[in-house]
Amino acid sequence: MTDGTPHLEFCNLCAFYGSKQVLKDVTFTVPRNSVIGIIGPANSGKTTLLKTINRTLDFVSGGRFTGDVRINGQSVRSMRDPNELRRRIGMVFPLPVGLPLSIYENVAYAPRRRGVTDKAELDEIVERCLRQSVLWEEVKDRLQMLGTRLSGGQQQRLTLARALSLSPEILCLDEFSIAIDPVTTMRIEDVLKELRKSITIVLVTNLVQQARRLADNTLFLWRSEMVELSPTDVAFSDQPKDRRTYEYINGIFG
Amino acid sequence: MNSAPALNPFAATELESQKGRRLVLTKWVMFGFCALLVVPLVLILVDIFVKASPLFSWDYIWQNPVNKGKAGGLWAPLVGTFYLVIGSLLFVAPVGILAAIYLNEYAKEGWLNRTISVAVTSLAGVPSIVHALFGLGAFVLGMLPAINRLIVDPNHPEKKWEAGLLTASLTIAVMNLPVIITSAREALGAVPLAFREACWNLGATRWQTIRTIVLPNSLSGILTGIILVVSRAAGETAPILFTGATYFKFIADSGWQKLFPYSIGEPFVAMSMHLHVICTQISKMPDVMKFGSAAALIVLILLINSFAIALRVWLRGRKRW
Numbered sequence: 359m360t361d362g363t364p365h366l367e368f369c370n371l372c373a374f375y376g377s378k379q380v381l382k383d384v385t386f387t388v389p390r391n392s393v394i395g396i397i398g399p400a401n402s403g404k405t406t407l408l409k410t411i412n413r414t415l416d417f418v419s420g421g422r423f424t425g426d427v428r429i430n431g432q433s434v435r436s437m438r439d440p441n442e443l444r445r446r447i448g449m450v451f452p453l454p455v456g457l458p459l460s461i462y463e464n465v466a467y468a469p470r471r472r473g474v475t476d477k478a479e480l481d482e483i484v485e486r487c488l489r490q491s492v493l494w495e496e497v498k499d500r501l502q503m504l505g506t507r508l509s510g511g512q513q514q515r516l517t518l519a520r521a522l523s524l525s526p527e528i529l530c531l532d533e534f535s536i537a538i539d540p541v542t543t544m545r546i547e548d549v550l551k552e553l554r555k556s557i558t559i560v561l562v563t564n565l566v567q568q569a570r571r572l573a574d575n576t577l578f579l580w581r582s583e584m585v586e587l588s589p590t591d592v593a594f595s596d597q598p599k600d601r602r603t604y605e606y607i608n609g610i611f612g
Numbered sequence: 613m614n615s616a617p618a619l620n621p622f623a624a625t626e627l628e629s630q631k632g633r634r635l636v637l638t639k640w641v642m643f644g645f646c647a648l649l650v651v652p653l654v655l656i657l658v659d660i661f662v663k664a665s666p667l668f669s670w671d672y673i674w675q676n677p678v679n680k681g682k683a684g685g686l687w688a689p690l691v692g693t694f695y696l697v698i699g700s701l702l703f704v705a706p707v708g709i710l711a712a713i714y715l716n717e718y719a720k721e722g723w724l725n726r727t728i729s730v731a732v733t734s735l736a737g738v739p740s741i742v743h744a745l746f747g748l749g750a751f752v753l754g755m756l757p758a759i760n761r762l763i764v765d766p767n768h769p770e771k772k773w774e775a776g777l778l779t780a781s782l783t784i785a786v787m788n789l790p791v792i793i794t795s796a797r798e799a800l801g802a803v804p805l806a807f808r809e810a811c812w813n814l815g816a817t818r819w820q821t822i823r824t825i826v827l828p829n830s831l832s833g834i835l836t837g838i839i840l841v842v843s844r845a846a847g848e849t850a851p852i853l854f855t856g857a858t859y860f861k862f863i864a865d866s867g868w869q870k871l872f873p874y875s876i877g878e879p880f881v882a883m884s885m886h887l888h889v890i891c892t893q894i895s896k897m898p899d900v901m902k903f904g905s906a907a908a909l910i911v912l913i914l915l916i917n918s919f920a921i922a923l924r925v926w927l928r929g930r931k932r933w
Contacts, residue, residue, distance in 0.1 A: 412813065414809070414812060414813060417809070417812060419720065419721055441815045441816070441817050442815065443815075444812065444813060444814065444815035445814070445815030449813040451809075451813075453806060455806045455807065455809075455810040457807055457810055457811070457825060458807065458825065458828075458829050458932035459824075459825075467811070467814060467816070467824070468814040468815065468816070471814070471815065471816050471820055472815075504932055506932055517810070520810070520814060521813075521814075523814075524814065524815070
């Protein structure tokens, strides 16, 4: 559980695509081994916020950010090799992407790139990650099948397994359950509750109840701005700090 | 059966059957235009192959031309074309594929990238005779003297390199470069961006992503481009006209020398050039020899193209998403 020290800090973060500003002066910290839920309507900058953490915003043409993002106090800008940074952060985006490799190789991809060649070790990683993403039982007899042949929900869990194969210290989940059935989602949420003992989770979700179930703190982003960051029970109470949070969560926004 | 129903409710009305007849007519008119294109081609092919048929035998392929091509086979030009194709591929394939990878995977969108793209496309439209003149200027008149200054022993000035396989291959390579770049770029671009992003998110470098995901999944398109280029290299006459091909050359008739008859610095004979020469430059050339050469060239290119098609079909069956 969290010891209260900051793991991830955002300082006056502003993000841009060309001249369009998509994040305005966002400042908050995420304590170590906690879950932060980020809610907010579409186009409010949630995904962009995640992309600043592992600097994949660099890959978007015209994408840049000012201000700073710090992990363990170290600025992500100051890291010499952004790929090294990306290997520490698990990212799951809403579009399920199975790489055109076997299921096994999908999960073994990142470990292989960082130099793991031992078959037994790889087997162990693949099984652990597939179990954590609740996919193991469905695919354990056909690990050599192409990952792209799986159904959408299965590919989504494969994406999660790939992210976990990094053994990340921070796990960013962007709408991870969008293609997954409710029962399996609940099982994955149970796994996340287990994982949060050792890693910090940033959970972007449109399912506000998912944030309620999992998050220690909840951040409400609206029109590129941070409206409220409160402990989840406060944000979901009848008296959050900002009236708009109450209205958004209860669907009377407008 | 007592009697057919007097009125079939599904029968076509007069207007509908009129419409139907018009559709059929339209279809046959279009078929006619299509036939207009295909029939002459078939007639030409049949004419060539019938007139060349007395020559069909392995000897015709295996023997060297005799008496300026008036008799004998096609071995010397066939080997020349083979080495010309291989030589040009050695230059154009690596350069073209690496250029395509750079343009598609590394270069940022911008004026430079757009300029290069336009240049590549325009280069593809340059007539082959212009490439021939470029090759003459750049490789035969520019590059060869420089090489000769380095390698020629002053005591044996006759051992210098002449226009030959090297210069002709380079010229063909330059001519085919835009084709390779364009087809390879298309193949690379067909791999969804989502795959690359997934790899980058895992901390894979750009090159790791290209090597493990992008290249394996675009190989079919790249190979198809290469093979199409091969048939162009085998069929073009103009680019090798001034840059290394010669009218006749006596090569060894047996042994290793017959398999490797040309050094890279001496003139060679090639199929396309051979056909051109025996059709236009030699008096009293028997017609059958002309048709034989044409048929052999057509078969060569058809073989290469059908190999390309087979490869594409096979690789398409292995598509992985």
